[in-house]
Amino acid sequence: MLVTLVVNPVSGRRQGERIAAAAAARLTGAGHQVARIHSSDGAQAREAVARDVAAGTELVLVVGGDGLLHDVLPAVAERDVTVGLLPAGTGNDTARALGLPVGDPDAALDVVLRGRTRVVDLASTDRGHVVTVVASGFDSKVNERANAMRWPRGNQRYNLAILAELRTFQPLAFTLDLDGTRLDTEAMLVAVGNGPSFGGGLRIAEGALMDDGLLDVCVIRPVSKARLVRVFPQLYRGTHVDLPEFERHRVRRVHLACPDVVAYGDGERLGPLPLTVTVLERALRVLVP
Numbered sequence: 376m377l378v379t380l381v382v383n384p385v386s387g388r389r390q391g392e393r394i395a396a397a398a399a400a401r402l403t404g405a406g407h408q409v410a411r412i413h414s415s416d417g418a419q420a421r422e423a424v425a426r427d428v429a430a431g432t433e434l435v436l437v438v439g440g441d442g443l444l445h446d447v448l449p450a451v452a453e454r455d456v457t458v459g460l461l462p463a464g465t466g467n468d469t470a471r472a473l474g475l476p477v478g479d480p481d482a483a484l485d486v487v488l489r490g491r492t493r494v495v496d497l498a499s500t501d502r503g504h505v506v507t508v509v510a511s512g513f514d515s516k517v518n519e520r521a522n523a524m525r526w527p528r529g530n531q532r533y534n535l536a537i538l539a540e541l542r543t544f545q546p547l548a549f550t551l552d553l554d555g556t557r558l559d560t561e562a563m564l565v566a567v568g569n570g571p572s573f574g575g576g577l578r579i580a581e582g583a584l585m586d587d588g589l590l591d592v593c594v595i596r597p598v599s600k601a602r603l604v605r606v607f608p609q610l611y612r613g614t615h616v617d618l619p620e621f622e623r624h625r626v627r628r629v630h631l632a633c634p635d636v637v638a639y640g641d642g643e644r645l646g647p648l649p650l651t652v653t654v655l656e657r658a659l660r661v662l663v664p
């Protein structure tokens with residue numbers, strides 16, 4: 376089989392190179408022909424993948440996190456090619472949603488070599504496709520703050536940004552269009568889930584299925600800051616969906632508007648609202664356990 380290996384050397388704790396080298400050796404040993412893409416950013420990676428897909432590669436193996444897959448989605452969505460994932464990122468929410476082993480590159484490569492495919496939907500916007508969650512509100516304000524900080528690095532930066540945002544955050548006035556029905560609502564955040572989780576296992580859209588032809592629009596209505604801090608851990612279990620402040624709408628298309636709020640998709644900055652998100656059914660063929 377003709378395999379394209381695309382690697383983000385800076386994903387996670389810079390483990391991409393090591394995982395990619397081991398994968399290339401095993402794939403070659405199993406008789407596959409492996410072409411490695413060398414890129415220094417996501418846009419270059421996307422262009423190179425698009426070239427390989429046009430030239431007939433059969434499998435695009437993505438070694439990185441949600442961000443790298445997000446970057447190459449336009450080159451593989453709705454194309455006659457299969458995508459394999461070797462999770463090497465920080466969050467790896469796509470891999471989690473697909474039930475792939477996270478933190479065990481050998482086991483992830485076993486999945487690739489066994490080759491069971493699943494066809495999943497994508498969330499489509501005019502700023503690219505998203506495979507997991509489009510999020511806007513409290514979380515995107517935290518992201519904006521963290522991205523503007525030079526210090527400290529890693530998780531500590533996010534923790535500081537959360538504390539700073541908690542001090543000033545006020546519920547936001549969203550206007551949503553849900554398959555043609557308008558909803559004006561105050562919210563802490565609005566997340567549009569194709570998959571269930573973002574941010575490394577925060578199951579904000581618990582119950583979202585990646586192949587149901589629908590997007591789960593999840594609204595967290597205003598809660599006090601003390602309650603927000605108290606219920607936050609429930610996001611890791613997905614049990615927040617039973618709270619009275621949680622509201623869900625399953626739709627094919629949603630338009631989100633809210634002044635001074637940006638949206639993130641797959642953890643990458645999509646830009647300021649307004650934004651329309653539409654389900655793109657059966658758009659990605661991916662290897663799963």
Ligand SMILES: Nc1ncnc2c1ncn2[C@@H]1O[C@H](COP(=O)(O)OP(=O)(O)OP(=O)(O)O)[C@@H](O)[C@H]1O
Pocket residue numbers: 382383384385386387388414415416417420439440441442443444446463464465466467468641642643
């Ligand atoms: N070849 C590359 N060189 C440098 N940066 C890249 C490359 N490919 C992608 N990137 C960028 O690196 C950033 C992080 O990518 P990635 O998602 O792979 O890792 P992560 O952030 O550690 O994981 P996750 O998104 O799962 O938390 C993304 O913004 C992506 O655009």
